[in-house]
Amino acid sequence: MAMEKAASFLSSLLGGGGGDGEPAATVKSILIYPIKSCRGIAVPQAPIVSTGFRWDRQWVVVNAKGRAYTQRVEPKLALVQVELPPEAFAEDWQATADDHMVIRARGMEPLKIPLAAERTTIDDVSVWEWSGSAYDEGAEAAEWFSTYFEKPSRLVRFKEASETRPTDPDYAQGYKIMFTDCFPFLIASQGSLDALNEILKEPIPMNRFRPNILVDGCQPYSEDLWKTIKINNLTFQGVKLCNRCKVPTIDQDNGIPGTEPTETLMTFRSDEVLRPSHKNKRQVYFGQNLVCKESLSGNSKGKIIKVGDPVYVQQAFTSSNEAPA
Numbered sequence: 660m661a662m663e664k665a666a667s668f669l670s671s672l673l674g675g676g677g678g679d680g681e682p683a684a685t686v687k688s689i690l691i692y693p694i695k696s697c698r699g700i701a702v703p704q705a706p707i708v709s710t711g712f713r714w715d716r717q718w719v720v721v722n723a724k725g726r727a728y729t730q731r732v733e734p735k736l737a738l739v740q741v742e743l744p745p746e747a748f749a750e751d752w753q754a755t756a757d758d759h760m761v762i763r764a765r766g767m768e769p770l771k772i773p774l775a776a777e778r779t780t781i782d783d784v785s786v787w788e789w790s791g792s793a794y795d796e797g798a799e800a801a802e803w804f805s806t807y808f809e810k811p812s813r814l815v816r817f818k819e820a821s822e823t824r825p826t827d828p829d830y831a832q833g834y835k836i837m838f839t840d841c842f843p844f845l846i847a848s849q850g851s852l853d854a855l856n857e858i859l860k861e862p863i864p865m866n867r868f869r870p871n872i873l874v875d876g877c878q879p880y881s882e883d884l885w886k887t888i889k890i891n892n893l894t895f896q897g898v899k900l901c902n903r904c905k906v907p908t909i910d911q912d913n914g915i916p917g918t919e920p921t922e923t924l925m926t927f928r929s930d931e932v933l934r935p936s937h938k939n940k941r942q943v944y945f946g947q948n949l950v951c952k953e954s955l956s957g958n959s960k961g962k963i964i965k966v967g968d969p970v971y972v973q974q975a976f977t978s979s980n981e982a983p984a
Contacts, residue, residue: 682969683881684874686890687849689966692869693743693760694814695719695786695838696729696736698911699869702748704965707893709954710819710836711843712871714743718760718772718796719786719838720804723811727786727838730906733808734914739764747774750963762803770803772796772814784815786838791822826950830898830983834950842948845901846872846882851945854879859923867907867920868945874970882947883933883982887974890964894952897976900933900984902942920945933979944984 690699695716705712720728720736730736742761746752754774762770778794793815795801804812817824817837826834826842836843847870856862865873872890874882885897903924909916924943926932931939953962976982 680971682876683885683888683972684848684877684970686872686964686966686968686970687875688865688873689964690869690871690873691715691743691748692839692871693718693741694736694739694762695727696733696906697739697741697762698737699866700741700743702745704963705748705871706750707951707954707962707964710817711839711951711954714747715843715871716817716836716838718814718816719784719793720808721784721813721815725781725783725785725790727784728808728812730909730914731904734909734916735808737909737911737914739807743774750960764807767803767807770800772800778816780818781813781815786824787840789824791818791824793818793822826898830948831896831950833955842898842950843954844872844895844949844951845870845946846874846885846895846897846949847901847946848877848879848882849873849875850877850879851882855920855923855945859920861919863907863920864911866911867909868903869906870946872949872964877970880928880979883944883979884975884977885947885972886976886982887972888949889971889973891968893962893964894973895949896952897947898950898983899948900944900979900982901946901948902930902940902984903945907945930984934984936980937984942984944979947982 689702689705691702691712691714692699693714740763744758756775758774759771760774780792781795782792784793796814800814804814824836826836847868852865888895908921921943928943930942
C-alpha cells in the first residue's frame with residue numbers, strides 16, 4: 660500500500676506523463692537572452708544549436724579589464740532591452756548585412772549592432788572561470804555602454820570559430836555554452852512560481868528567475884525531478900537543480916535589489932531542506948538546468964521547440980535529494 664501511495668505521488672508530480680502517455684506539462688514561453696544579464700525576448704519558437712538556443716547569451720558587456728558584467732554587480736543591466744528580427748528564430752535563417760540587433764535603454768539613443776559583419780578580436784575576455792578571445796562590437800557600442808554605466812565598457816560577441824566553453828564535466832560531460840553562467844538551458848514551471856507567490860507578501864513575475872523554457876500544467880516544483888524529458892522529439896536531461904544567486908532579488912522593471920524571494924525560499928527551498936543528506940551550502944533552488952542530447956550532433960534539421968509543445972517525462976528522480984545540485 661505504501662509503495663502504491665509513493666508511486667501515485669510520484670506520478671502526480673510528473674503530471675502523469677510518460678514518454679508515450681499524457682504530457683506532464685506544456686511549453687508556455689520560450690525566452691532568449693542575447694546579451695548576458697540584459698532583458699530577455701519571448702519568442703514563439705527557438706532553434707537549438709550546439710550551445711543552447713540560437714542567440715542565447717552570444718554577447719556580454721565587459722569592463723576595461725575584459726571581465727563580464729552581470730546583474731549581481733550591475734543591476735542596471737536589467738533595464739537594457741534587446742531586439743532581434745523575428746525571422747532570426749526561423750529554423751534555416753541566415754543573417755545578412757542588413758540584419759541588426761537593436762539595444763535600447765531609458766535616456767539612450769537606440770544602438771544597432773550588425774548581425775553579420777567583419778569584426779576585430781580582443782583577448783582576455785573572462786566570464787567566471789573561463790577566459791578567451793571574443794569579437795569586439797566596436798567603438799560605437801563601447802561608447803554607448805560606457806555612457807550607460809559611466810565607466811569604460813565594451814560589448815563583445817562569443818567567437819565560436821576559435822573558442823569553446825565547456826559545461827562542468829561533473830554534471831554534463833561533452834556539452835558547451837557561450838556566455839551563460841553554467842548550462843545551456845534553464846527550465847521552470849508556472850506552478851512553482853504560483854506556489855511561491857502564494858506565500859510571498861508581494862508576488863513576483865517569472866522574469867526574476869530568467870528561465871529559457873517556462874512550462875505550465877504540472878505540479879509545483881515537478882521540474883526538480885525531471886531526469887529525462889522529450890519536447891518535440893528532442894531529449895533534454897536534467898543535470899543540476901539551479902542554485903540561485905542574488906539576481907532573483909532584483910526587480911527587473913527598475914533594477915532595484917531587495918531580499919525576496921530568497922528570504923522566503925530559504926525556508927523551504929534550501930539545500931538543508933531539499934537535500935538533507937548532502938553537505939549544506941546554504942543555497943536556495945528554483946528551476947532545473949538542462950542539456951539537449953541532440954545539440955551534440957552537427958545536423959540542425961528539426962532541432963526546434965515551440966510554444967505549445969507538450970513535455971513528456973521519460974525518466975524521473977525519486978526525490979530532490981537524489982537530483983544533482
